[in-house]
Each structure stands twice: as structure tokens, then as C-alpha cells.
Amino acid sequence: MTKRHVRLPPDAEAGLEALVTEVDERLTAARTEGGESTCEVVQDVLVDLHGDREAYERWQSGKSVSAAERVRLQGYDPCNSTLESEYYAEKDEERFERSKHLQWLWRQFDATPMADNIAFALRFREMLANHLFDEVGENVRIFKGVTFSYGHNITIGDNVVVHDDVHLDDRGKLTVGDRVSISDRAHVYSHDHDIVDQTEVRNYHTVIENDARVTYDVMVTAGVRVGENSVAGARSTVTGDIPAHHVAVGQPAKAVRVKPGFEDDVTFEEGSLTDNSEERELDYTLPEGFVSFDEFERPPELSKPTRRHRER
Numbered sequence: 001m002t003k004r005h006v007r008l009p010p011d012a013e014a015g016l017e018a019l020v021t022e023v024d025e026r027l028t029a030a031r032t033e034g035g036e037s038t039c040e041v042v043q044d045v046l047v048d049l050h051g052d053r054e055a056y057e058r059w060q061s062g063k064s065v066s067a068a069e070r071v072r073l074q075g076y077d078p079c080n081s082t083l084e085s086e087y088y089a090e091k092d093e094e095r096f097e098r099s100k101h102l103q104w105l106w107r108q109f110d111a112t113p114m115a116d117n118i119a120f121a122l123r124f125r126e127m128l129a130n131h132l133f134d135e136v137g138e139n140v141r142i143f144k145g146v147t148f149s150y151g152h153n154i155t156i157g158d159n160v161v162v163h164d165d166v167h168l169d170d171r172g173k174l175t176v177g178d179r180v181s182i183s184d185r186a187h188v189y190s191h192d193h194d195i196v197d198q199t200e201v202r203n204y205h206t207v208i209e210n211d212a213r214v215t216y217d218v219m220v221t222a223g224v225r226v227g228e229n230s231v232a233g234a235r236s237t238v239t240g241d242i243p244a245h246h247v248a249v250g251q252p253a254k255a256v257r258v259k260p261g262f263e264d265d266v267t268f269e270e271g272s273l274t275d276n277s278e279e280r281e282l283d284y285t286l287p288e289g290f291v292s293f294d295e296f297e298r299p300p301e302l303s304k305p306t307r308r309h310r311e312r
Helices: 010-029 038-049 053-060 067-074 093-109 118-132 307-311
Strands: 154-156 173-176 191-193 201-208 246-250 253-258
Touching (some): 010 038, 010 118, 038 053, 053 067, 093 118
Parallel strands (some): 154 173, 173 201
Antiparallel strands (some): 246 253
């Protein structure tokens, strides 16, 4: 092993524990009727984390603030924010409302200096993950700059490590098993766009099984299964299922060998990875009366029938 346990000084540890416990309890209470809303909790915590209590109280009391100050102070309220996933037509509106507020707290916490204090930040994010994700195991370590589509379609097992600047797309559904490692700048997707009509989205269930490693700068495409104890090599593009105990590398990734010590456990499946994403596609329905928005405004001659439309 190449890591050691690190402890904060007692006073810092006490302060950390007090804050994490307080925010955890307030977010839990916000799910009950009659108390603070999640939105109110997030706003209040962010005001203090960013050291803006004096200016905020001055603004709330009706005293003069500059236009820039007002925009900054309003920005602590997640109801005054928009996220890219807010535009997704098929999202679960009820679940997204709370997820959006928790995402805003997560992202704005990462913009504070405390986000670089690893001992503090890992504990704070683990607490938030227990409120944001669908399911979370024990001892989850999530580093800085990790982003999600919603958060509430993610399940993560025990002893998982997610490193800096990872994107976990859960527009579909994402399941991460126990003891998984996802390295810096990896992108794991659960949705895709039609090759002809990019406004047509398909959602999938993407799975990373127990003990798998998704290494540096890897892209895992929607609907892929990264098998148990397998490795996706650095900067690979994984477009098919990686068999258990296999190592896959390249663009697109191909299986190149079985991990040393596991040769007797599996038969080596050399070469291209099998795309089984269709069996993991997730159906969805759009709200009644939904009016679509085409941000591209493509000319009609480019909007030819897609494969899905032709099959109907």
C-alpha cells in the first residue's frame, strides 16, 4: 500500500464534525413538512461558507448594495440558478427540484477554498452524496470538480474513489459497484444522441462492476458494462462491455489481456468489445403537452428519418 492515514488537528476536526453534522441534520429535516426547505438550507450554508453573512444581512435589511453584490448574494439561492440538466425534457421534475438544490450546494462548495482541504472536503461531499444520490455505500471518497446530470439516478457502492474533474452522467441510470476507482478526467455516460438527429436522446443503464478501474481520461459510452475487476486503460474510449478481469485499451478500446493472476478464472476474449447497450436502453415518456425546443434550428433537409423513426 502506498497511502497512509491522515488526521486533522483536534480543533479542526471538531469544527469539521460540527459543520457536517449540522448541515446533514438540516437537509434531513428539510424533507419533512413544516421546517426549512432544502433551498433555504442551501442558501444559508453557502452564505456562510463564502464568508458573505454581513453583506447578506445588509441586503436583507433593505440597505443599499451594488448591482454586482446583489447578483452575487442572489446566487446563493439555488432557485435563482439554472443547470444544463434543467433543460432535459424527460427528467423527473419532482426529484429534480431537490437534486438541483443539492447540486448547487455541491458545486458552490467546490468553489470555496475549503474544497482544497481534502480531509474536510471528502467528508462534506460524502455527506452530500447521501442526500443527492439514489444509494450510497460506506467510505465513499469523491474529490474536487466531480459533476453529474441529476445525481438522483446514481447508485454507488462501498469504498469507491472518484478523483478530480470526473463527469458522472446519470441522465439515464448509473450503477457503480464496490471498491471501484474512477480516475481524473474520466467521463462516464448514460445517454446518447441519434447520429442523424442530435435532438433525439436515448437513455441507458451504464454499469461499473465491483473492483473495476476506470483510469485517467477514459470515456465510457452509454449502456456499457465495465466488468468485475477489469481495467479501462488511460485515455481509452470504451464503446462495448469489458469482460471480467480483462484489460481494455485504445480508441475504441479492445481487450488486450487478462489481469495477471486471473488467467485461470476466465477465458481471454481478445479484440473488439461487444456492444450490448440496446439491452440496457431505458424507455421514457415526455410530459403531456410538451413543446420541444430545437436549439440548433437545423434546416429540414438535414432532419432525415432516424433508425428509430423508420422502424415505427
